[in-house]
Amino acid sequence: GQQVMQIPQYQHVQEGEDFTTYCNSSTTLSNIQWYKQRPGGHPVFLIQLVKSGEVKKQKRLTFQFGEAKKNSSLHITATQTTDVGTYFCAGQGDFGNEKLTFGTGTRLTIIP
């Protein structure tokens, strides 16, 4: 079955440093979504990427979808304490109406 891996599993950064998490799927995806889960909270949708090579920005966050639609990345510029949480990617297979498979997540902690 489809597998979605994320690296790194944990990341500790100094406030103001950049952060990147990478997502890799074992199969081609029709789309990929990113979620953020704050400590003690539930996942909250951030963005969805659909097109090959797509790049989207949300303020300090930049999301990319690979050309082969098998990988994606989330980059945060100049991290802030509000960025603390676990970031998940979630991919949907290429055959439509398939379930979302969540990545293993990257837990980001910020050192003030």
Added chain:
Amino acid sequence: KAGVTQTPRYLIKTRGQQVTLSCSPISGHRSVSWYQQTPGQGLQFLFEYFSETQRNKGNFPGRFSGRQFSNSRSEMNVSTLELGDSALYLCASSTLTSGGAREQFFGPGTRLTVL
């Protein structure tokens, strides 16, 4: 709009018992998915329901079952509980698009502890 609600929020059971969790989706959302979240395994997909029909199913044993009602509310049931079933159970609702891609709106979860 009110968000996704889940009841109960916390539950303590003993091995061998069964449990039923409830989820009320956002009004107008007809797709409901269930996930199990544990520290070691991350977010694992259990099943998805749409219009009272199971559309997708994850790799969980038959002890895990679910259903959806005509008002889109959903329940999941776990029978013969095991210690390893201790987890946060998250429900998510969504709308469907022609491309099949859909943003998931998560509820706060039910924290199940099996003793």
